[in-house]
Amino acid sequence: MNTVHVVVPDGIDDPDRPSGGNTYDRRVCDELTAAGWTVEQHAVRGAWPHPDAAACGALASEVAAIPDGSVVLLDGLVASAAPGVLVPEAGRLRLVVLVHMPLGGRPLHGEADGARTRERALLTAAAAVVTTSAWTRDWLLHRYPLCPERVHVAEPGVDAADLAPGTETGGGLLCVAAVTAAKGYDVLVESLSAVAGRTWHCDCVGTLDRDPRFVDDLGHRSRVAGLAGRLRFTGPRVGAALDSTYAAADVLVLASRGETYGMVVTEALARGIPVIATSVGGVPEALGGSDGERPGLLVEPGDPDALADALRRWLDDGGLRQRLRAAARARRTTLTGWPETARRVSRVLTEVAA
Numbered sequence: 001m002n003t004v005h006v007v008v009p010d011g012i013d014d015p016d017r018p019s020g021g022n023t024y025d026r027r028v029c030d031e032l033t034a035a036g037w038t039v040e041q042h043a044v045r046g047a048w049p050h051p052d053a054a055a056c057g058a059l060a061s062e063v064a065a066i067p068d069g070s071v072v073l074l075d076g077l078v079a080s081a082a083p084g085v086l087v088p089e090a091g092r093l094r095l096v097v098l099v100h101m102p103l104g105g106r107p108l109h110g111e112a113d114g115a116r117t118r119e120r121a122l123l124t125a126a127a128a129v130v131t132t133s134a135w136t137r138d139w140l141l142h143r144y145p146l147c148p149e150r151v152h153v154a155e156p157g158v159d160a161a162d163l164a165p166g167t168e169t170g171g172g173l174l175c176v177a178a179v180t181a182a183k184g185y186d187v188l189v190e191s192l193s194a195v196a197g198r199t200w201h202c203d204c205v206g207t208l209d210r211d212p213r214f215v216d217d218l219g220h221r222s223r224v225a226g227l228a229g230r231l232r233f234t235g236p237r238v239g240a241a242l243d244s245t246y247a248a249a250d251v252l253v254l255a256s257r258g259e260t261y262g263m264v265v266t267e268a269l270a271r272g273i274p275v276i277a278t279s280v281g282g283v284p285e286a287l288g289g290s291d292g293e294r295p296g297l298l299v300e301p302g303d304p305d306a307l308a309d310a311l312r313r314w315l316d317d318g319g320l321r322q323r324l325r326a327a328a329r330a331r332r333t334t335l336t337g338w339p340e341t342a343r344r345v346s347r348v349l350t351e352v353a354a
Helices: 020-034 053-064 083-089 112-125 134-143 185-194 212-224 239-247 263-269 283-287 304-316 318-332 338-353
Strands: 003-009 038-044 071-075 094-099 128-131 151-153 172-176 201-205 231-233 251-254 275-278 296-299
Touching: 003 020, 003 053, 020 038, 020 094, 020 263, 020 338, 038 053, 053 083, 071 338, 083 112, 094 112, 094 338, 112 134, 128 134, 128 338, 134 151, 151 338, 172 185, 172 239, 172 263, 185 201, 185 212, 185 304, 201 239, 212 231, 251 263, 251 304, 263 275, 263 283, 263 318, 275 283, 275 304, 283 296, 296 304, 296 318, 304 318
Parallel strands: 003 038, 003 071, 071 094, 094 128, 128 151, 172 201, 172 251, 201 231, 251 275, 275 296
Antiparallel strands: none
16 A cells, blocks of 8 residues: 545645645655655645634545545644544544644643543544654653554654855844744744844744734834834745745744744754754754754743843854854754655554555
8 A cells, every 4th residue: 555645734835824834744745755655635624723614524525535444644733623523534544643733732712621632532543643753742642642652753854955154243033933922923022122232133934914913013012122124024935035034044043932843943954054942842852962062042931031141142152153053064964854754754654554
């Protein structure tokens, strides 16, 4: 058996909605195809992971049409939100769930119990689970009654890229993430306000339509702090435009309140760009290195003073910048490529098929 049916949210290839999950899904599908798998993609419309009845109906129709005994790789944003549709199919289909982000870990509207109940029901019914980091695997095993041998890690790959030259002052700051509270942009703006007396500029690259009220508030706060012209919210960028943005950066800054891995971290490191980030979830795993040799600085989440202190250290200490750049270039040579990510997923699919 070398056919896999891949169920993903609609919009996987929409350039206006770039995300780590969409990139992972697309690249794994492409690499599996290159490795000899027949990939049947099923893109399901709906506001996943918060589907309405129409979205659940569309998912049910897609899955019902998949032949008995098929291997089905499901994006967790769809799967963990719809156990009522998928658990009854677990007897005739070989379900593998790809968990980018545990829905029980970051529920909206205080719905933690409901989200975890749904996720538990789905994951315990699946033949196997693939996570994108060891941190995520540990999180799932700690909270759900899953057999460890059925929960696997296939960390995101990254493409080789040209080295970013960097500048002498290190003032080119870059944040690549959807502009939401979960990504800590409010903390970032407060931290940048605290270092306004130094020379820097910061490009924030990410979609602006997830929480328009939050985006408006950030704009107001940045203007009040006198950051207009130095702090830019560019909207999403992909392809050559994103490559050019990375090439002009000195350091990636990520203030997230939670990350299961942090693909932008390895995208920066692939260009030899150091990282200042919060020590949440899988970010330390993505950053790599050992104590004293990390290619960046880690701070506690939700702490603007700690982030501002890290920014001061970066901007004020030329020796530190040199050491972190050297560590980033060393880490660059150890990063996982997308073919290896797909090989790990392929091994899981093969085991399930057998």
